[in-house]
Amino acid sequence: MPFDRAKLAADTEAFCQELRPHEELCYAERRFNAELVPLAKKYDLLGINVREEYGGRGADNVAYFAALARIGREGTGVRTFFSGHLSIGAYPIQAWGSDALKRKYLPAAARGDLVLAFGLTEPDAGSNPLEMTTTFARAADGYVLNGVKYLISNGGIADAVVVFGYPHDAPAGDPRRRVSAFVVDTKADGFAAESFAPNAKMGMPTSNTAMFEMENVLVPAENLLGEPGDGFRVAMGALVSGRLSVAAGCLGVIEDCLAEVVEYGKARSQHGKEIARHQLVQDHIAHIEMDRVASEALVVRAAELKDRAEANPGDADLARRVDLLAAQAKFFATNAAWDAADRAVQVFGGRGWSTLYRPGRHLTDVRVCRIYEGTDEILKLKIAAAVLGKGWEAFK
Numbered sequence: 525m526p527f528d529r530a531k532l533a534a535d536t537e538a539f540c541q542e543l544r545p546h547e548e549l550c551y552a553e554r555r556f557n558a559e560l561v562p563l564a565k566k567y568d569l570l571g572i573n574v575r576e577e578y579g580g581r582g583a584d585n586v587a588y589f590a591a592l593a594r595i596g597r598e599g600t601g602v603r604t605f606f607s608g609h610l611s612i613g614a615y616p617i618q619a620w621g622s623d624a625l626k627r628k629y630l631p632a633a634a635r636g637d638l639v640l641a642f643g644l645t646e647p648d649a650g651s652n653p654l655e656m657t658t659t660f661a662r663a664a665d666g667y668v669l670n671g672v673k674y675l676i677s678n679g680g681i682a683d684a685v686v687v688f689g690y691p692h693d694a695p696a697g698d699p700r701r702r703v704s705a706f707v708v709d710t711k712a713d714g715f716a717a718e719s720f721a722p723n724a725k726m727g728m729p730t731s732n733t734a735m736f737e738m739e740n741v742l743v744p745a746e747n748l749l750g751e752p753g754d755g756f757r758v759a760m761g762a763l764v765s766g767r768l769s770v771a772a773g774c775l776g777v778i779e780d781c782l783a784e785v786v787e788y789g790k791a792r793s794q795h796g797k798e799i800a801r802h803q804l805v806q807d808h809i810a811h812i813e814m815d816r817v818a819s820e821a822l823v824v825r826a827a828e829l830k831d832r833a834e835a836n837p838g839d840a841d842l843a844r845r846v847d848l849l850a851a852q853a854k855f856f857a858t859n860a861a862w863d864a865a866d867r868a869v870q871v872f873g874g875r876g877w878s879t880l881y882r883p884g885r886h887l888t889d890v891r892v893c894r895i896y897e898g899t900d901e902i903l904k905l906k907i908a909a910a911v912l913g914k915g916w917e918a919f920k
């Protein structure tokens with residue numbers, strides 16, 4: 525059956541409407557939203573970007589990121605779950621896994637019987653993941669992994685995680701020291717996760733963020749992604765989809781902030797008229813609208829380019845352009861969403877400061893988007909390097 529664009533949009537809308545009261549209640553009580561996965565399962569949203577032959581919807585990137593933008597309106601925590609499960613969880617398995625590995629994980633993930641996550645960051649390796657210390661060793665029946673992964677979205681609720689490590693016996697300078705990527709079952713012996721308490725987080729109290737440790741975790745040989753040593757390429761490829769998912773979610777945040785300020789600005793009166801009639805309030809509205817228009821243009825353009833690149837897998841120039849545009853879209857939309865949420869808080873005045881209202885929740889939740897999947901600084905260096913040309917990179 526061909527992919528049905530209108531049905532995905534309708535299912536996403538119905539999901540968001542049904543989820544909203546649960547999300548608001550969990551946010552107020554600062555606890556994990558346990559209704560998210562069952563509702564996403566009900567509306568068949570857990571395999572949006574997974575190909576139909578592996579049990580998913582088979583959405584193209586334009587439709588997939590449009591769905592994530594709609595989900596983003598419900599909050600960055602909700603959208604982050606989908607980024608972890610689909611963009612950086614399912615996507616690298618689909619792009620790099622063997623057919624058997626895809627059949628092992630993707631249909632169950634798409635059905636909602638299995639949650640996915642992506643474990644690259646470590647306590648001492650964030651902006652530079654190549655400083656990771658996780659290792660793997662060959663064993664008779666697969667690989668044995670040891671290491672700690674830190675700040676992992678869905679890490680405490682996932683059934684399987686895409687994990688990265690170096691060969692245990694290849695020290696710095698050894699040509700064999702190349703990162704490999706594996707799919708690790710979280711129920712395996714030696715795997716232990718610990719979730720951050722919702723109150724220990726600045727925002728997104730309803731979503732799960734965790735660290736996990738692997739102590740002699742045995743991973744079957746077929747759970748390797750790509751060839752040994754392909755891990756860095758797997759990670760960077762996943763981050764293109766991940767960065768676009770963050771940009772799309774931030775577009776949703778901006779759209780929601782705009783809707784909120786329009787409604788509130790027309791309802792609230794001070795100095796004898798609705799506040800939306802005051803010129804300085806209209807200045808905020810104009811800025812949020814421009815945040816929206818520009819972010820949407822970048823997200824849609826990047827999604828279209830990614831569709832073209834996936835249809836032409838041998839075209840290295842297209843792949844390079846998508847990689848750059850994803851970084852640009854992510855950098856712009858995350859900062860635009862931060863600006864839009866800040867302005868929405870301002871328009872709401874004292875109520876804006878409260879997380880009982882949507883602008884205050886967006887502001888605290890969206891801050892992380894300028895940190896994960898490439899910090900502002902790392903993305904700016906990537907963008908500047910592309911402008912300056914080879915030999916001018918601030919870091920290799």
Ligand SMILES: Cc1cc2nc3c(=O)[nH]c(=O)nc-3n(C[C@H](O)[C@H](O)[C@H](O)COP(=O)(O)OP(=O)(O)OC[C@H]3O[C@@H](n4cnc5c(N)ncnc54)[C@H](O)[C@@H]3O)c2cc1C
Nearest residue numbers: 642643644645650651675676677892895896897899901902
């Ligand atoms: C809520 C949340 C969810 C996350 N989810 C995931 C996940 O699912 N999977 C995952 O693998 N990771 C995840 N992360 C981790 C995230 O990707 C990292 O926090 C991020 O990459 C930054 O790494 P760091 O925290 O170690 O900061 P650091 O790398 O220590 O950076 C600290 C500061 O130094 C700056 N800096 C570092 N190097 C340079 C440089 N060369 N030039 C200029 N400035 C520099 C950074 O930009 C930053 O401002 C998550 C983080 C959070 C907070």
